[in-house]
Amino acid sequence: MLVYIGIDDTDSPRGMCTTYVAARALRAAEGEGARAADHPWLVRLNPNCPYKTRGNAAVCLPLEVERSGFDRVWEAVLGVVRE
Structure with missing residues (x-):
């Protein structure tokens, strides 16, 4: 599935x-x-938003993931973000 x-x-x-x-x-x-x-x-965010982040950009990862492996992939990504 595409995530x-x-x-x-x-x-x-x-x-x-x-x-x-x-x-x-x-x-x-x-x-x-x-x-x-x-x-x-690289996703540019609205520069007029008062709650924008410092860099004013986000990143989107388009991934192809097997349904049965989604939870493992999600936890791996969260683990990196939480570091």
Whole structure:
């Protein structure tokens, strides 16, 4: 099945930005059997929104995932985001 995972607001004082977290999350998802359905998408956010994040962008990972493996892929991605 085709799954789109959005990642935003993961900048860290330790230097991890959203694009870096997304790259690591993609590797983790692939390690659990997911396949990239396309290149990661850099999503520009509305600059007029008062609640925008510092970088004003998010990343979307379009993934092809077997239904039976979705939970493993999801937990792998969450594990990276939570670090």
